[in-house]
Amino acid sequence: MTETSMKIKLPVACFLVQIILIILFGVLVEYDVNTDAKLWHAKVGNDSNYENEFYYRYPSFQDVHVMIFVGFGFLMTFLKRYGFSSVGFNFLVAALALQWATLMQGFFHGMHHGKIHINVESMINADFCTGSVLISFGAVLGKTSPVQLLVMAIIEVTLFAVNEFILLGPLGARDAGGSMTIHTFGAYFGLVVARVLYRPNLDKSKHKNGSVYHSDIFAMIGTIYLWMFWPSFNSAITAHGDDQHRTVMNTYYSLAACTLATYGMSAMVCHEGKLDMVHIQNAALAGGVAVGTAGEMMLTPFGSMIVGFLAGIISVLGYRFLTPVLESKLKVQDTCGVHNLHGMPGVLGAIVGAITASTATRDIYGDGLADVFPAVADGTYDASTQGVRQAISLAVTLGIALLGGLITGFILKLPIYGAPPDTACYEDALYWEVPGEEESNGELATVKTEEAEKLNG
Amino acid sequence: MTETSMKIKLPVACFLVQIILIILFGVLVEYDVNTDAKLWHAKVGNDSNYENEFYYRYPSFQDVHVMIFVGFGFLMTFLKRYGFSSVGFNFLVAALALQWATLMQGFFHGMHHGKIHINVESMINADFCTGSVLISFGAVLGKTSPVQLLVMAIIEVTLFAVNEFILLGPLGARDAGGSMTIHTFGAYFGLVVARVLYRPNLDKSKHKNGSVYHSDIFAMIGTIYLWMFWPSFNSAITAHGDDQHRTVMNTYYSLAACTLATYGMSAMVCHEGKLDMVHIQNAALAGGVAVGTAGEMMLTPFGSMIVGFLAGIISVLGYRFLTPVLESKLKVQDTCGVHNLHGMPGVLGAIVGAITASTATRDIYGDGLADVFPAVADGTYDASTQGVRQAISLAVTLGIALLGGLITGFILKLPIYGAPPDTACYEDALYWEVPGEEESNGELATVKTEEAEKLNG
């Protein structure tokens, strides 16, 4: 039994966590009025089924679901020998995180006589929280064992729920698409974890930290799905009617503008004016991140496009110039460059949100003001205060993410999770039974397995 | 002209079947009130378009559609040299089956003055029936010609419709997600066909019965889409409102719990504690199968998670220990392991459905009882009788599947369909024009074609 073997560690972790989750669901979770047979029929009789929350949100939920499992999962398959782990650990971590998030968010969003009431909105929120964990996963991709990832998920989901509660509760912030709660939080949390888990000898696996031709095309599956469904992501939990509709449209145009900026910048900064797949796969998405907060507001397509355009530029510049510095100077080995895709665009999104909020007036929003800024609409405070609260929310998010990542990093550093050695990072064969590359390469596959065994030993 | 050539066989089969289908549609099929311009406008005037069945079910339909064509199709691309056939024959068989299913189900679900009325629900049901055929396809994958598959589809769809009619009609069973009608039926039908088509010398193609690195990632596309959209599958034809909503949620949590169980079990039973892609690709889906019957009931997330957890465990154990025995002792060569993904979890789902049904009370369901158990709600029989009828339905399904598969197997054994020789199973080149693997391998491709010609000869 080698140190990195998952034969005992992973079953123990999975079964223990899952059994606890089942018990907690048994004790705490109930159908809400939209999903309980008795309550729903008592409410609407046999008519008006179309008013069930299901029909307003399920299509959006499914798009978000695709982003979480296909989008994030395949985006990370760009590594030449880490495709199984990228999709597979993404799958495992997400399956855990969404359950734990249901409980944590249910707890903080308000219990009903000691019970958590759930419906499609809970599922969307759970998927959102999961997304944040997967962003952090991107920062440590290739350098962690699945057990480490499960532990990280449990802690991060918990802190996510705390941060989300502070922002949406006491601070009264708006953040429907999660520029702050999801992207900024997930990115900086993951970056600090990566910093604490810094591997000075990671260059031993350097030849595996790159793509091959087909793996880059697999990764584009992830990119394109994230890009297409981002409008659903940002609008999934906004208010019914114009709010969902407007958020979708703002996000659509922001992403389009971001894409042109990304291609232009990529050709400008790269060797010989060629396009770099890393930029296309990632920076073209920054426009979705950057309208995560303001997307539901009356940002206008014009405003959205400006934001998307800036986000694309910032993101490509980050990949080209900042990521190498982060690694060499700050010792942050950010595998997927989440700082460029989620970190900086998330902060940009928070700032845009604060500015947009501070300019909200009843003249612009009419009676729709109550949907977007309820506290402004009912006179609890004015729009500029809303803007200040948005800005404070960004600071709180950064604080909790940095501190939480720090603690989590040290917990993950304990030598009990079967983390990969420096020589076997970015390598599926450590945790997976891996077949050969091609039909004719039976021997190659055997060689690789032997190599992996050596790495284990 | 070699024996396995499709130059005459396949065109004859396709054109003959398609022309008959067109004629039958011309004679028998009509728009229903939701799809006929005159009838719909006579019903609702120009208002209330939102009450058209379309808006309740079309998003679910599209998710199911993705499962049938992408989910099943790509799940089977795991074989190294059978990707064209996996996706391509899946496509062909499904395109036929959904047309024939529309007629067969329309016939059994009740004609209107000699006409079959169709709408989005017909399309969902046709896709469901198609799913059952594709499950059987998984059992014989790599060992059949496309003409054999078309013949199998025609017979299986017919028997599926008969079985479905007996269950949902006279027996009054509930099976919205098809644990019995789709999964149990499709699996055992396919297993018996595989048994009858047993090839003692299949080891001649053994080196092709496996995956390569990229083919396993293609297969994960199938897995992830099936996993994500399974909530839509189980809820697609449940009653409007709380029923669809609840079914989605139960399935979501069942699958999540199943996934953790799958990863835990896989690491536990595999060599050196590594994860096996076969388990992840398949067993993680068993949670969807196993709540196919009870998903629409008040199973609660707690109950769903227990069911999913058990399904994942059973399924991995099946792959690890039962499949080899099935092959060596019972001579069932189950290529995709459908017994582990659809067979056992389907039976589990039927049992869970019977138990859950037998505990239904008006106290729990309120007026929603009429949606889920109409016969119990109107007093035709009590809940425990419903449970017994559910159990009988499982037995009927098994009986029709086993007998139908037996007869079908012998029909498919006739030496007229161009079945592949033992030496050319799991090989695309027999039925497809196949290019080389890589740019530089032009010669390799030629060699392969020559090899295929030898196999044909």
Added chain:
Amino acid sequence: MTETSMKIKLPVACFLVQIILIILFGVLVEYDVNTDAKLWHAKVGNDSNYENEFYYRYPSFQDVHVMIFVGFGFLMTFLKRYGFSSVGFNFLVAALALQWATLMQGFFHGMHHGKIHINVESMINADFCTGSVLISFGAVLGKTSPVQLLVMAIIEVTLFAVNEFILLGPLGARDAGGSMTIHTFGAYFGLVVARVLYRPNLDKSKHKNGSVYHSDIFAMIGTIYLWMFWPSFNSAITAHGDDQHRTVMNTYYSLAACTLATYGMSAMVCHEGKLDMVHIQNAALAGGVAVGTAGEMMLTPFGSMIVGFLAGIISVLGYRFLTPVLESKLKVQDTCGVHNLHGMPGVLGAIVGAITASTATRDIYGDGLADVFPAVADGTYDASTQGVRQAISLAVTLGIALLGGLITGFILKLPIYGAPPDTACYEDALYWEVPGEEESNGELATVKTEEAEKLNG
């Protein structure tokens, strides 16, 4: 700096175009009543949010969106060394085209006090127009620089909007799924561009103009998504209720019949009765194209299946016999065979639409006549006139497409866009930083880069 370098050309094109677009959006574009907070709440108060256009069309929009970005993008990845460009340029061109289309279509569909009002329908229409550009891209695939494609997109979108305006405005034609406006227009426009850009020495890149095993499977991702979501495409902008519902169903059955015809024909016309991936990837979709006009009419599933069946046959025959002739005799190098998938089936669809329209009666459509043929319903002209107008629309479309393509071709021929030399067509390495094929092929990748540098030089 080589001639094909994008270091300056692409950034200039992207930034210039994007900044102009942002300014024009700022000046011209406004939320409509469905998306503006104030207007929507003034209209419906806090009730009836389910009547927001969003809920009728957003699921369809997302399906269309997937077709544009995944469907078209991946369909073109069949080339062995052009996967980055296929998905990546598709992405870039689409991101530009949808923005420009919003403005052009908004302009022609009618301004409101000098402003363009947008909602989800604008987004669908913009995606539709983008689809037309991507069809043309298919004809010139592998032979153009990204800057050429951007220029083509700008001109084609403009002419698309003009043609669409003439058809749907003055001519009063119906073409919900775009057999004429999208498919016929895009195909013949692209074919003429390809003709003007004819490369007599293209055989220098001939060895790259083909697929490898995995690239054909990537392409099937595109095919299957197009096939599955085509019902959403044809129905996305039809009237609410029965119209959307009926269009979906007609398209579903047309595609199914088309698929069987395609498989039968492919085996019939190919070497040794084997199936050709090119046919399956493309011809199986012709059934969706061919009911693009008549799909919303009372075509019946019977009629739809006949149309789909014919479309599949025509399309396979086109690939097998017509495409080689087009290239050798007419000097049209149609990379993807868009003439077979979009050209001929589009014309077929237009004819079917004209015939179906001319037989429309109030007896068949009831009060639904006003939805499908408003001018016939209100007595402006009779059904046979509608049919004639449909036929004229086809002629107008062909005229504008051919003339527009001609002019565009000559504009694209200017030697300023960095078009690839004859020796480097169908090759990603000219415009992309390309990694090696396999882990062990580090040297190969280097060699390829050097080769590309030579090509540039």
